[in-house]
Structures are given as structure tokens and as C-alpha cells.
Amino acid sequence: MGSVSLRLNEKDDKLIRTYAEMHQMDLSSFIRQAVLEKIEDEYDLALFDKIWEEAKSEPRYTLEDVEKELGI
Numbered sequence: 420m421g422s423v424s425l426r427l428n429e430k431d432d433k434l435i436r437t438y439a440e441m442h443q444m445d446l447s448s449f450i451r452q453a454v455l456e457k458i459e460d461e462y463d464l465a466l467f468d469k470i471w472e473e474a475k476s477e478p479r480y481t482l483e484d485v486e487k488e489l490g491i
Contacts, residue, residue, distance in 0.1 A: 425450070 427435065439449035480488075
């Protein structure tokens with residue numbers, strides 16, 4: 420298992436430790452979860468951007484167009 424060292428000022432250290440305690444998590448688990456969530460968020464955003472660019476060339480329909488087409 421790997422190990423990571425993190426240098427924090429006193430204020431940040433207290434904030435992070437307090438937040439982890441409030442959520443009944445040990446510091447290592449909290450930091451691991453936070454980092455993995457950040458990576459997942461960035462991956463999701465990159466995937467969204469890719470799909471959005473691909474979808475730009477596809478036809479789009481307004482609600483009115485769909486209602487008209489369906490005879491609603």
C-alpha cells in the first residue's frame with residue numbers, strides 16, 4: 420500500500436480534521452474519498468464536454484415542434 424505525505428498550515432489542518440471527524444471518518448479515508456471524488460468529477464465533466472460537442476451536430480426540437488409532430 421502506498422503512502423502520501425501532505426503538508427498543511429495549521430488552519431487548513433484543523434479544518435480538514437474537524438470536517439473528517441464531523442463525518443465520522445478517519446483522516447486517511449476522508450482525504451482518499453475527497454481526492455477520488457475530485458478525479459471522478461473531472462472525468463465526468465470531460466465526458467460530458469465530449470458528448471456535448473458530438474451532440475451539437477444532431478437536430479434539436481422545441482417542445483412546440485414535438486407537440487405539433489405528435490398532434491398534441
